[in-house]
Amino acid sequence: MTITFAREEIQQTIKMIxxxxxxxxxxTMGISLLDCGSEDISRMEEKIYDKxxxxxxxxVAVGEQISARYGIPIINKRVSVTPIAIAAAHLNxxxxxxxxxxxxxxxxxxxxxxxxxFSALVQKGFxxxxxxxxxxxxxxxxxxxxxxxxVNIGTTKTGINMDAVLKxxxxxxxxxxxxADQDGIAAAKLVVFCNAPEDNPFMAGAFHGVGEPxxxxxxxxxGPGVVAKVVKEFPEADFSELSNLIKQTAFKITRMGELIxxxxxxxxxxxxxIVDLSLAPTPAIGxxxxxxxxxxxxxxxGTHGTTAAxxxxxxxxxxxxxxxxxxxxxxxxxxxxxxxxxxxxxxxxDGALTLDKLEAMTCVCSVGLDMIAxxxxxxxxxxxxxxxDEASIGMINKKTTAVRVIPAIGKxxxxxxxxxxxxxGAPVIAIHPFSSSKFVNRGGRIPAPIISLSN
Amino acid sequence: xxxxLGESNRAIITILGRDQTGIIAWVSGRLAEYNVNILDISQTxxxxxxxxxxxxxxxxxxxxxxxxxxxxxxxxxxxxxxxKAQHEDIFTFMHRI
Numbered sequence: 001m002t003i004t005f006a007r008e009e010i011q012q013t014i015k016m017i018x019x020x021x022x023x024x025x026x027x028t029m030g031i032s033l034l035d036c037g038s039e040d041i042s043r044m045e046e047k048i049y050d051k052x053x054x055x056x057x058x059x060v061a062v063g064e065q066i067s068a069r070y071g072i073p074i075i076n077k078r079v080s081v082t083p084i085a086i087a088a089a090h091l092n093x094x095x096x097x098x099x100x101x102x103x104x105x106x107x108x109x110x111x112x113x114x115x116x117x118f119s120a121l122v123q124k125g126f127x128x129x130x131x132x133x134x135x136x137x138x139x140x141x142x143x144x145x146x147x148x149x150x151v152n153i154g155t156t157k158t159g160i161n162m163d164a165v166l167k168x169x170x171x172x173x174x175x176x177x178x179x180a181d182q183d184g185i186a187a188a189k190l191v192v193f194c195n196a197p198e199d200n201p202f203m204a205g206a207f208h209g210v211g212e213p214x215x216x217x218x219x220x221x222x223g224p225g226v227v228a229k230v231v232k233e234f235p236e237a238d239f240s241e242l243s244n245l246i247k248q249t250a251f252k253i254t255r256m257g258e259l260i261x262x263x264x265x266x267x268x269x270x271x272x273x274i275v276d277l278s279l280a281p282t283p284a285i286g287x288x289x290x291x292x293x294x295x296x297x298x299x300x301x302g303t304h305g306t307t308a309a310x311x312x313x314x315x316x317x318x319x320x321x322x323x324x325x326x327x328x329x330x331x332x333x334x335x336x337x338x339x340x341x342x343x344x345x346x347x348x349x350d351g352a353l354t355l356d357k358l359e360a361m362t363c364v365c366s367v368g369l370d371m372i373a374x375x376x377x378x379x380x381x382x383x384x385x386x387x388x389d390e391a392s393i394g395m396i397n398k399k400t401t402a403v404r405v406i407p408a409i410g411k412x413x414x415x416x417x418x419x420x421x422x423x424x425g426a427p428v429i430a431i432h433p434f435s436s437s438k439f440v441n442r443g444g445r446i447p448a449p450i451i452s453l454s455n
Numbered sequence: 456x457x458x459x460l461g462e463s464n465r466a467i468i469t470i471l472g473r474d475q476t477g478i479i480a481w482v483s484g485r486l487a488e489y490n491v492n493i494l495d496i497s498q499t500x501x502x503x504x505x506x507x508x509x510x511x512x513x514x515x516x517x518x519x520x521x522x523x524x525x526x527x528x529x530x531x532x533x534x535x536x537x538x539k540a541q542h543e544d545i546f547t548f549m550h551r552i
Contacts, residue, residue: 005467005508005510005543005546005550006550007497007508009546009549009550010467010469010508010546011469011506011508013545013546013549013550014469014471014539018537065521068520068521068524068525069520069521069524069541069542070541070542070544070545071524071539071540071541071542071545072541072545252549252550255548255549256545256548256549258548259544259545259548259549263544323552
């Protein structure tokens with residue numbers, strides 16, 4: 001057998017992993033709970049717990065073995081489940097909270113760090129189960145550790161359910177209030193989506209859609225540090241060259257996801273779903289999407305030119321990544337969370353990056369307004385209006401957008417919040433002082449947009 | 456080139472660190488003990504910085520890759536060396552289609 005590795009290739013791989021924070025961000029196992037229904041709530045809790053324990057029992061151990069075999073860190077092992085508002089549509093609010101706690105027990109048992117799917121899809125209206133679940137979210141998230149929740153309030157095909165937008169503004173504020181002593185951590189586990197993907201492996205928005213198989217492995221890659229390094233090494237490259245460099249790097253990063261996904265699928269005997277080829281930053285120095293944009297030649301992320309830089313980055317990542325994987329899905333794009341990205345945090349602290357600029361940036365990248373701390377006196381209606389703006393961007397542009405904001409109770413713009421771990425910490429960002437209350441209280445639905453007259 | 460994914464049992468062992476006497480002797484000795492066959496080896500020294508890349512076959516071995524990687528990493532660490540043993544697929548996947 002011939003030996004076909006070039007020394008430079010081997011050294012490059014090792015450098016990417018050890019110096020530039022290349023890692024597999026998450027292996028997420030999607031599990032259908034559609035067969036776990038029962039009139040008896042205790043029986044239903046038991047069925048859900050058993051099904052997760054049975055399917056995901058080996059997930060963490062297998063993840064660690066694969067990580068050791070290939071010498072690449074796999075940061076998170078997680079589980080997503082069928083949206084609970086569908087799987088448990090007959091339950092009331094109090095029973096929904098019990099299901100959340102059953103999910104939390106199962107997550108603890110199998111050793112994962114998040115379980116997603118305490119979710120509802122209400123883009124066109126509510127079922128009884130949807131209403132019960134949304135009502136249960138604040139209590140469920142503040143009384144559990146691992147459970148993540150998401151609610152899809154709009155799609156390009158259906159328009160936006162503004163009644164749901166109003167409810168979610170209230171739910172986010174309530175989450176923050178119930179966990180005010182932990183800087184509103186419950187709100188960090190809640191995402192409001194427009195055009196939510198059904199195979200997203202990233203938290204807090206992961207759920208296992210109803211079109212998905214019984215069980216599937218989805219992988220999310222990372223690697224902003226690797227891209228930042230490449231961009232930095234070529235300060236003179238013009239935009240065509242820059243795009244090519246990013247494409248090549250994204251290809252290599254995504255190949256790692258493809259490898260780990262195939263290996264995990266084989267070891268667990270579960271079908272391989274998709275690679276989500278996102279650039280997901282962490283609070284670690286050098287693992288920042290903002291740093292990539294700054295390395296392109298912007299003094300600070302958020303200044304004029306940032307949207308263009310991000311558009312180029314996001315497109316090049318997709319082009320490179322799409323070549324590298326047999327199935328790409330999920331969110332797939334550059335993430336721009338604030339608290340999870342040291343460069344974004346610095347940009348907000350320096351006054352370079354504002355909420356309005358972040359909103360503009362979400363027009364050209366994945367995913368949306370993410371991990372942003374709002375002043376504690378923000379009203380539920382203002383949060384709803386922020387959600388409505390962001391969902392409109394997703395609806396009109398036929399893309400996923402999301403809002404994950406954390407009202408920092410008792411704090412004002414410029415103060416700091418700390419969530420710890422991968423969630424990081426961030427300065428509280430300023431919001432507009434003018435009311436949107438009458439607008440969001442109109443109720444009803446924003447109609448689906450026409451998509452042929454596309455200007 | 457076919458992507459093996461688990462069918463091959465070859466590992467890439469890399470050593471980085473300050474040059475010192477006996478690095479190759481140590482690693483090849485340990486591999487012989489575990490019956491790991493060395494297929495290819497290359498080393499360079501730039502400014503007293505030692506780099507070695509080795510391709511090893513674990514088919515005849517009496518140790519698994521995960522354990523071998525752990526042992527070499529720990530012993531290398533004691534000598535001030537960064538030692539990695541990784542399945543070849545990580546390099547194949549990253550650099551080949």
